[in-house]
Amino acid sequence: MYGxxxxxxxxxxxxxxxxxxxxSLDGFVARSDRTIxxxxxxxxxxxxxxxxxxxxxxxxIVMGRGSFETVLGFGGNxxxxxxxxxxxxxxxxxxxxxxxxxxxxxxxxxPVEQMRALRREGWRRAYVDGGGLVQAFVRLGLIExxxxxxxxxxxxxxxxxxxxxxxxxxxxxxxxxxxxxxLVQSHYRVRRE
Amino acid sequence: MYGxxxxxxxxxxxxxxxxxxxxSLDGFVARSDRTIxxxxxxxxxxxxxxxxxxxxxxxxIVMGRGSFETVLGFGGNxxxxxxxxxxxxxxxxxxxxxxxxxxxxxxxxxPVEQMRALRREGWRRAYVDGGGLVQAFVRLGLIExxxxxxxxxxxxxxxxxxxxxxxxxxxxxxxxxxxxxxLVQSHYRVRRE
Numbered sequence: 001m002y003g004x005x006x007x008x009x010x011x012x013x014x015x016x017x018x019x020x021x022x023x024s025l026d027g028f029v030a031r032s033d034r035t036i037x038x039x040x041x042x043x044x045x046x047x048x049x050x051x052x053x054x055x056x057x058x059x060x061i062v063m064g065r066g067s068f069e070t071v072l073g074f075g076g077n078x079x080x081x082x083x084x085x086x087x088x089x090x091x092x093x094x095x096x097x098x099x100x101x102x103x104x105x106x107x108x109x110x111p112v113e114q115m116r117a118l119r120r121e122g123w124r125r126a127y128v129d130g131g132g133l134v135q136a137f138v139r140l141g142l143i144e145x146x147x148x149x150x151x152x153x154x155x156x157x158x159x160x161x162x163x164x165x166x167x168x169x170x171x172x173x174x175x176x177x178x179x180x181x182x183l184v185q186s187h188y189r190v191r192r193e
Numbered sequence: 194m195y196g197x198x199x200x201x202x203x204x205x206x207x208x209x210x211x212x213x214x215x216x217s218l219d220g221f222v223a224r225s226d227r228t229i230x231x232x233x234x235x236x237x238x239x240x241x242x243x244x245x246x247x248x249x250x251x252x253x254i255v256m257g258r259g260s261f262e263t264v265l266g267f268g269g270n271x272x273x274x275x276x277x278x279x280x281x282x283x284x285x286x287x288x289x290x291x292x293x294x295x296x297x298x299x300x301x302x303x304p305v306e307q308m309r310a311l312r313r314e315g316w317r318r319a320y321v322d323g324g325g326l327v328q329a330f331v332r333l334g335l336i337e338x339x340x341x342x343x344x345x346x347x348x349x350x351x352x353x354x355x356x357x358x359x360x361x362x363x364x365x366x367x368x369x370x371x372x373x374x375x376l377v378q379s380h381y382r383v384r385r386e
Contacts, residue, residue: 156358165349
């Protein structure tokens, strides 16, 4: 499911963007204060949701400032083995902890330019993470597919996964997997006519 | 799937509310102008989504003014065989076409009182339809379960299925069915602790 190679990967002059994210049934990726207690409380022991395989199939990770600060806030070890690009116009080199130098870099390029630059570096596929960044990348046509893990809960408010668009975006359903915990993982590819 | 009888149906002093609704992947039941072209354009010929069986298992339908006016606006025959209650504080008897007298009635009761009144009439289960009404009924704890048919499209803006809540609402996944068209039907029951 996660190893699918898309026809247009090689034809693109940019790195393709891929989303793997958990979302409440009412469409939120985090509460307004960025907390995800509603997600971490789910009892999913013994379930394999394919996250490691997904990340392994990527050349690197592109995230927004909010996601970066959230991950740093968790403390503990940096969870990513792949190179990470943090898209931010406000962070500066001093905001990257010493131990992450060489593994995390900041970029203030616009998203299209960033994805072109990564392609020139040899990245074919990037994991695009974080609600705000995903919305921007979707609007710019930079996302090829979504692996959504829908959590069986309504939280009522928070940071939305999807945002406003300039027009409809038709999707192709590639697969759906329900889990005993009640999580449902669905995989959609963006249709390009 | 739709004939499930919930334990608490008989114990309730009110009619239980049940939702069967199509929703875009980004959570909308209609565009802001109430149009559903994004839904009707789906190619689902030959697929059985269980709507008739769902409606058959209900004692009647409770809808909001917006849904009522939308259905009237379609022209053609009135699509419902079951009795319909339209919740509205503004419509008056004159807004109900003559041919619907006896099949459609207006109510300006609050939702809890309405569902209690329907239970006294003998209704056990009501189909609750329309974005605004569903949001209100969810907030009031009047909904037992949701059958959601997720359409593989992002429309960016419109009338949301889910709204703000006073607190989290945990759900139990009862089943998921993907269709060749790319529609995914999922069935969730509200957990009551």
